[in-house]
Amino acid sequence: MIKLIGIVVVALGFALRFNTLLVVMAAGIATGLVAGMSLNEIMGLFGKYFVENRYMTLPVVLMVPLIGLLERYGLQERAEVLIKRARSATAGRVILLYTAVRQISVALGINVGASGGAHASFVRPLVAPMAEGAARAQHGGLPEKTVQAIRAQAAAAENTGNFFGEDVFIAVGAILLMKGFFDTLGLAVSVWGMALWGLPTALVAFAVMVWRTRVLDRRIAREVAEAAGRRREEEK
Amino acid sequence: MTPVPLISLEVFYILIGAVFAAMSARILATKSHARRLGSALFWALLAVIYLFGKVLPPAAVGYLVLGMVALAATRQVQRTTEAGPERATRVASAERLQNRLLWPALIVPVFAVAGTLLLGRIQAGGFSLIEPKQAPLIALGCGALLALAVAIRTTGAKIHTPLEEGGRLLQAIGWALILPQMLAALGGLFARAGVGAVVADLVARTLPTGIPLVAVVAYCLGMALFTMCLGNAFAAFPVITLGIGLPFIVQLHHGNPAIMAGIGMLSGYCGTLLTPMAANFNLVPAMLLELPDKNAVIKAQVPIAVVVLAANMLIMYFCVYRF
Numbered sequence: 001m002i003k004l005i006g007i008v009v010v011a012l013g014f015a016l017r018f019n020t021l022l023v024v025m026a027a028g029i030a031t032g033l034v035a036g037m038s039l040n041e042i043m044g045l046f047g048k049y050f051v052e053n054r055y056m057t058l059p060v061v062l063m064v065p066l067i068g069l070l071e072r073y074g075l076q077e078r079a080e081v082l083i084k085r086a087r088s089a090t091a092g093r094v095i096l097l098y099t100a101v102r103q104i105s106v107a108l109g110i111n112v113g114a115s116g117g118a119h120a121s122f123v124r125p126l127v128a129p130m131a132e133g134a135a136r137a138q139h140g141g142l143p144e145k146t147v148q149a150i151r152a153q154a155a156a157a158e159n160t161g162n163f164f165g166e167d168v169f170i171a172v173g174a175i176l177l178m179k180g181f182f183d184t185l186g187l188a189v190s191v192w193g194m195a196l197w198g199l200p201t202a203l204v205a206f207a208v209m210v211w212r213t214r215v216l217d218r219r220i221a222r223e224v225a226e227a228a229g230r231r232r233e234e235e236k
Numbered sequence: 237m238t239p240v241p242l243i244s245l246e247v248f249y250i251l252i253g254a255v256f257a258a259m260s261a262r263i264l265a266t267k268s269h270a271r272r273l274g275s276a277l278f279w280a281l282l283a284v285i286y287l288f289g290k291v292l293p294p295a296a297v298g299y300l301v302l303g304m305v306a307l308a309a310t311r312q313v314q315r316t317t318e319a320g321p322e323r324a325t326r327v328a329s330a331e332r333l334q335n336r337l338l339w340p341a342l343i344v345p346v347f348a349v350a351g352t353l354l355l356g357r358i359q360a361g362g363f364s365l366i367e368p369k370q371a372p373l374i375a376l377g378c379g380a381l382l383a384l385a386v387a388i389r390t391t392g393a394k395i396h397t398p399l400e401e402g403g404r405l406l407q408a409i410g411w412a413l414i415l416p417q418m419l420a421a422l423g424g425l426f427a428r429a430g431v432g433a434v435v436a437d438l439v440a441r442t443l444p445t446g447i448p449l450v451a452v453v454a455y456c457l458g459m460a461l462f463t464m465c466l467g468n469a470f471a472a473f474p475v476i477t478l479g480i481g482l483p484f485i486v487q488l489h490h491g492n493p494a495i496m497a498g499i500g501m502l503s504g505y506c507g508t509l510l511t512p513m514a515a516n517f518n519l520v521p522a523m524l525l526e527l528p529d530k531n532a533v534i535k536a537q538v539p540i541a542v543v544v545l546a547a548n549m550l551i552m553y554f555c556v557y558r559f
Contacts, residue, residue: 003434006426007465020530021411022309024418025302028425035429043298045428049421050301051289054249055373056416056516060524061252061406062380063344066387068401070340072321073391074330078337081330117376119521121348125341128525148527152536155521156509159533160540163505167498174470178497181474185482193494197555201502204547208540 006031059120067124075125080133091135091150091220092213095157098127099209102161103202107168118158128154139224146223153216157209164205167198241367246290248377253286259403266316274312278304278411301418308411315407333390340387344379351375409523412530416515423466423513435462436479448491451484452553459500460507460545467513469504476500491556499552506548509541510534 006027013023025046032042067075083089102118128151135142135150142150167174175191182189260279263269281304285297292300307313330337352375356368366374384398406413436458443454458480462472481500485491508514512531522533529535 001434001438003429003431006422006429006431010422019305019309019411020415021305021418024415024422025305028422031422031425031429031431040295042425043302044293044295045298045425046301046418046421047292047294047297047299049424050285050414050417051292051294051297053417053420054252054286054289055245056420056520057413058245058248058252058373059376060409060413060520061255061402062248062377063524064405065255065398065402066340066344066380066384068405069384069387069391069393069398070337072326072329072397072401073333073337073393074326074328075337075341077323077327077330078334082335082338117348117372119517119524121345121376121379123521124524125344148529148532149536151525151527152522152532155525155533156536156540158521159509159517159537163508164502164544167502174501175498177470177473178501181477182493182497187493189494189497193492194498197495197498198502200551201499201544201548204551205540205544208543212536212540 002034003031005034059117063120063124070125076129076132079129080136083130083133084137086134089130089134090138090217091131091153092215092217094131094134095127095150095154095216096209096213098122098154099157099161099206099213102158103165103206106162106165107202118162119155123154123158127158135220139220141224141227142220143223143227146220149216149219149223153212156212160205160209164198164202168195168202240363241365241370242363243366243374245370245373245377248374249286249289253283253288255399255402255406256280256283256286258399259406262400262403263316263407266318269314269316271312271314274307274310275314275407278307278313281307282414301414304411304414305418313411315410316404318404329391336390340383340390343383343386344376347379347382348372348376351378405526408526412519412523415512415530416520419467419513419515419519423468423471426466427471431465433475433479435465436475439476440480440483445480445484446488448485448489448557449553451480451489451491452556453549455480455485455496455500456503456545456549456552459504460510460541463504463507464511464513467508467511467515469501469508472504472507473497473501476504485556489557492559495552495556495559499548499556503545503548506541506545509537 009027009030010023013026028046029039029042032045131150131154132142132147135146175194178194179189179191256279260276260283263272263276263279266272269275281300285300289297352372355366355375356371358365388395388398439454439458443450445451445454455476458476459469459472462476463469466472477497477500481496485496486493508517512519512534518533519530522530
């Protein structure tokens, strides 16, 4: 039970709003100490995992110079102009379309977003600006919190499409991991069985995204109306 | 024999290290920066880890990380006050460049897809171009660099402009940039310390798993909760399946292991949607999208995860004991 101290430290530290890095490091040190490691060993493990996981910042650091440059020269403004031509486009529909494309392509075994990479290659430069552009084309200027809600939903669509499309394809890591797990236990379990039973969940996940993107579109309309109301109040 | 890769991710780490070093130097030269020395030191330490991470002893890296955490916790790491260009300037530029602005943004995904599918297959005489497992990231990296070259050409920007703009965005992200790696390290430490077995044992002992429905709920919930702790459904799967799934669903109630495992893993993914521990899926996108609330993506995913998890339990309950 004492080994769960790290989870307690994280929960308390987050609740008390300490610096997140400090909380994580403290949780790691506490967990290591109760497991009988020395401080040097714990620092060694932190160093080892930190270096091994350098790949995690790679999409961010390599994409920001490009994004910064293109945005300085008006990428988002151009995306708005283009999406205005598709009259029926809304932020929610753009995001839902992306979810469908992502789920289907992943289910067919085309996964380009391993380890969350698609957030950098698809969501940030294309999906989010298109969704924002669709909302601006529909409503004009957007309040800052609305822009943030659209972006967060675009990222959520990427994760949802990725996770719940993936297991329908038999050659993915998850299915192979499960197969290997059962093999070592001497249980014969078919990969197709595991993959096909991923279908109902995949459909449920898409239905949930239909609901969430509609909620998003209604939320955008409401927040834009509220902001317009406030502006009129101020003018009076 | 496995072929020897010619290009590895290390090349990109050195490039990234150079970006951090340039940022640090720029901050040091900005006299108006609110926390000039602390911020410059933070990015310099990170540059050292990226440039020399492979050759430094792990404990030394650990202490460098400790130093960065200390700087962040004492509020020494802050963003620059330099502002980006005005909207009017951007609109004018967008009108001038038209669709040429979009090409670089399209190069990245196209190159990422093509590169992922092709780069890993290029090999000759005992050498391969890259390590096949690293194909997605290397393809993304090459795509980003290629797109950057095209973007500089079309916009006519100075060569240091992307570095300045990128540095400004990275400073806005600040110390949170290393949070994913820190959480991965914490997950690794949890696994080393055997936190998993304790959680599985706790769930198995406190719930009446003798009832078929309870066994299903305990397994799905166990997968989700444990994934939330570790940030990784793959790490949760063996622990929870051995601790709850196999003894109760398969052996006690004769459930179908394929259905259990398939839907169980998807329940774990619901946990992935809910946790900052899965930083590359949840926190990194929040940074990329410049969201001030680091948990904004997780918050958007709460309704999705809850509904899909509930649906998983129902689907498993109605199918696992029947087929």
